[in-house]
Amino acid sequence: MQSLTELYKKGRGPSSSHTLAPERACRLFTEVCGVFPYYQVQLYGSLSLTGKGHGTDRVIIETLPGETEVKMCLNWDEEFPNGFYLRGLNENHIEQVKWTVFSLGGGTIRIKEYPVDFTREIYSENSWKEITEVLEHEGLSLTEYIYRHEPDLHAYLLGILDAELACVDRGLQESGILPGKLHLKRSAGDLYRASEQMSGTEKERMRMMAYAYAASEENADGHSCVTAPTLGACGVIASVCYYAVHDLGIDLDRIADALAVGGIFGNLIKQNATISGAVGGCQAEIGAAVSMAAAICAYLEGLDRRQIEYAAEIGMEHNLGLTCDPVMGYVMIPCIERNAMGVLRAYDAVLLSKYMSRIKRHLVSFDMVVHTMNETGNQIPITLKETAEGGLALEFERNR
Numbered sequence: 073m074q075s076l077t078e079l080y081k082k083g084r085g086p087s088s089s090h091t092l093a094p095e096r097a098c099r100l101f102t103e104v105c106g107v108f109p110y111y112q113v114q115l116y117g118s119l120s121l122t123g124k125g126h127g128t129d130r131v132i133i134e135t136l137p138g139e140t141e142v143k144m145c146l147n148w149d150e151e152f153p154n155g156f157y158l159r160g161l162n163e164n165h166i167e168q169v170k171w172t173v174f175s176l177g178g179g180t181i182r183i184k185e186y187p188v189d190f191t192r193e194i195y196s197e198n199s200w201k202e203i204t205e206v207l208e209h210e211g212l213s214l215t216e217y218i219y220r221h222e223p224d225l226h227a228y229l230l231g232i233l234d235a236e237l238a239c240v241d242r243g244l245q246e247s248g249i250l251p252g253k254l255h256l257k258r259s260a261g262d263l264y265r266a267s268e269q270m271s272g273t274e275k276e277r278m279r280m281m282a283y284a285y286a287a288s289e290e291n292a293d294g295h296s297c298v299t300a301p302t303l304g305a306c307g308v309i310a311s312v313c314y315y316a317v318h319d320l321g322i323d324l325d326r327i328a329d330a331l332a333v334g335g336i337f338g339n340l341i342k343q344n345a346t347i348s349g350a351v352g353g354c355q356a357e358i359g360a361a362v363s364m365a366a367a368i369c370a371y372l373e374g375l376d377r378r379q380i381e382y383a384a385e386i387g388m389e390h391n392l393g394l395t396c397d398p399v400m401g402y403v404m405i406p407c408i409e410r411n412a413m414g415v416l417r418a419y420d421a422v423l424l425s426k427y428m429s430r431i432k433r434h435l436v437s438f439d440m441v442v443h444t445m446n447e448t449g450n451q452i453p454i455t456l457k458e459t460a461e462g463g464l465a466l467e468f469e470r471n472r
């Protein structure tokens with residue numbers, strides 16, 4: 073498995089696959105190949121079908137340092153469904169360099185013509201079963217195992233936590249209308265103010281949803297957020313972090329450790345299935361985020377390793393089959409609301425794990441549910457995988 077620094081990344085919204093990945097590729101292209109007067113970019117797959125709504129063309133044009141033409145194209149004949157050709161042209165518009173870039177999900181890229189390994193393997197274990205065997209054999213805790221592989225990770229995660237908190241703070245303060253044709257009103261601040269009139273569980277749940285809205289609306293506005301594991305699903309873990317700091321008063325070091333624990337589950341999903349909505353549907357984004365968030369909350373609650381795994385498994389199991397159908401291609405409907413529901417599902421998963429694990433042994437392992445998620449994702453039709461051609465996106469168009 074790869075480093076957790078490749079899972080948690082800061083980047084501009086609204087989509088890790090559609091804005092962060094192209095932004096990273098364009099920056100690298102300029103660093104490696106130099107500056108050209110003209111650029112031509114051809115987008116394929118989901119990048120082509122929902123690139124306009126996600127602002128892919130805007131990010132590419134703003135990142136490349138020359139006059140840039142971006143085309144939405146069909147008939148992509150490469151080995152991964154989501155990608156683009158990036159060409160540097162001279163003053164006579166003659167091609168000088170061409171890269172084939174794959175957007176693998178979560179902002180991770182692979183470049184056919186430039187064999188830099190962004191996906192270098194750090195962990196030799198690739199399943200929860202293999203990890204637990206090492207932990208038991210060597211008498212390690214999960215965080216000891218993670219930091220043994222990545223000694224600098226804790227400091228990195230404190231930086232990520234800082235970005236998560238700042239993102240929610242900004243989102244709570246912002247108001248107005250999100251960009252795009254949906255004219256969607258920002259609602260995080262309203263939800264938070266509503267929570268001040270509430271008490272008990274209702275107040276707690278409303279707060280969590282307000283925080284998820286805050287981060288997701290920042291993302292939808294193209295501002296800086298954290299991939300957790302993707303930008304579309306960034307609100308779930310951002311909410312968990314903010315709630316832990318501001319409502320529960322948990323110290324930052326412990327939350328950074330919890331992010332490491334949640335990250336391992338996200339990494340296993342990324343390794344053995346996908347975290348890309350364009351490949352596996354929304355189960356790969358919100359499902360993965362709920363699973364990771366459940367592990368984070370379970371760790372913060374002081375649950376044991378078996379209960380943490382159970383919480384992560386529940387978080388994913390009950391998002392199996394969740395499709396990706398962003399209305400008009402914007403990461404807004406159903407995405408923002410789905411992040412808010414996601415954070416509540418994560419807390420429910422922890423509650424269930426905590427008490428069910430005392431009653432009986434769970435029969436479905438985390439590894440099993442990840443394998444199922446991958447198989448399910450393969451069977452979801454392409455119209456329901458970030459193309460905005462099916463589901464709610466289609467129904468919305470019919471009723472416009």
Ligand code: SF4
Nearest residue numbers: 304349354357396407
């Ligand atoms: S529906 Fe889910 S996977 Fe699709 S863009 Fe929205 S958050 Fe991402």
